[in-house]
Amino acid sequence: MQIGDLSRNAGVNVETIRYYERAGVLPVPARQGNGRRIYGEADVRRLGFIRHARDLGFDLQSIRTLLALQEQPEASCTDASRIAQAQLDEVERRLSKLQSLRAELSRMVDECQKGVVAECRVIEALNTSPF
Amino acid sequence: MQIGDLSRNAGVNVETIRYYERAGVLPVPARQGNGRRIYGEADVRRLGFIRHARDLGFDLQSIRTLLALQEQPEASCTDASRIAQAQLDEVERRLSKLQSLRAELSRMVDECQKGVVAECRVIEALNTSPF
DNA sequence: CTTGCTCCTGTAGTGACTACAGGTTGTAGC
DNA sequence: GCTACAACCTGTAGTCACTACAGGAGCAAG
Structure with a gap:
């Protein structure tokens, strides 16, 4: 497989x-x-x-870490666990941030759809947000 | 107010x-x-x-659009709402993917703690996601 | 009057691409 | 065999949203 196929x-x-x-x-x-270059599946x-x-x-850099984790299945369990746990912590952090953002964006869209033009608060929503 | 105060x-x-x-x-x-430079509230x-x-x-660019909408209060809210909805869709997409990655990382950490050498499926966790 | 802080402009570096210039190779049609 | 053209190669430069730094000026305190 050449680079174009890949x-x-x-x-x-x-x-x-x-x-x-x-x-x-x-x-x-x-x-x-x-x-x-030659590539495979x-x-x-x-x-x-x-x-x-x-x-x-x-x-x-994080992706290099994840790939290293998967390429060394025989690596010591404590090392692998530590790396995986660190990635997991990062994922949890991103998840909670994204959930906050989702709530905020939903609120913005809802208020906009309910309101008439004069009452649109999309922009104010960003300034008075709880973040 | 100088730039440092701002x-x-x-x-x-x-x-x-x-x-x-x-x-x-x-x-x-x-x-x-x-x-x-002089700034105000x-x-x-x-x-x-x-x-x-x-x-x-x-x-x-989106921010420039939002600010332009704010400066023309007679303009419709639908543009602002559309931008926010696009962001919301993207946030939802990321949330789903992160949740599947979290599940996979949790599984790896759990198996490591049980003393089993984890069969790493991080790549599959992301490749077989419904997205 | 020297030290030190904040400010100024302009340029360069970062990460993760993306595009393009200029050259080589492979293939299909004539 | 010749020509056209797509796909490949390397290397460099551009993009976005910053961030850092060089080199210089203003200002206030000791």
């Missing part, structure tokens, strides 16, 4: 794939005789994982 | 305030004779609005 299969820009290689979240691939899955994790707001 | 009052970095001016989300302020509120909107995930 791009289509994973739904990730070719330039982004090469960037991920430089950033160290995708392994340096083997090359064909002509110098072109594992790379499609790995790329899918990276994209989802990025969508969730994880930065590339 | 910075402290609004809890926003001095450099960020000057950046917001360049970016067109803060108005170009009056200057003292010595060339220093309205700027504290506007900056608070900008920071809050940024925290909610709005980009500066």
Whole structure:
């Protein structure tokens, strides 16, 4: 599989794939005789994982940590547990923040839909919010 | 009020305030004779609005739109509501993904605590999510 | 009058891409 | 075999939303 196939299969820009290689979240691939990168199914899955994790707001450093965790299933349980727990704490933190944001945005949209134009408080909602 | 006071009052970095001016989300302020920027209470509120909107995930373009709507009170609220609804949809999407990742990380931590070498399925947790 | 703080402008660095320039390789049609 | 063109290569520069720093000016206290 060449980079263009990987791009289509994973739904990730070719330039982004090469960037991920430089950033160290995708392994340096083997090359064909002509110098072109060769990929396999594992790379499609790995790329899918990276994209989802990025969508969730994880930065590339966190993603490197998550990938390292999954690549060393024989690593000591305490180490793996510590890394996983740290990621879990981060996920919980993001979850509670997002839940607050959801409440705030819902309130904004609700009030806007209920009100007439003159009573729209979308902008005021941001200034008088409990955050 | 000088830029340092505004910075402290609004809890926003001095450099960020000057950046917001360049970016067109803060108005170009009056200057003292010595060339220093002068701000008022309205700027504290506007900056608070900008920071809050940024925290909610709005980009500066959306914020410019919201501020423009605020400055034309006869304009309809539907534009502001549409922007907020788009943000809300995105927050809901992220919440669902994070909840599935949390479940997977919890499972890994639990298995580690039981002394079982976790079969790492972090990648699958994100790839097999319904999104 | 020197020290030290805040301010000024302008430029460069960050992270995570994204785009483009300029060159090479592979393939399909003639 | 020749030509066209897509896909690949490297390397650099641009984007967004900041953040940091260099180099200089104003001002107030000791």
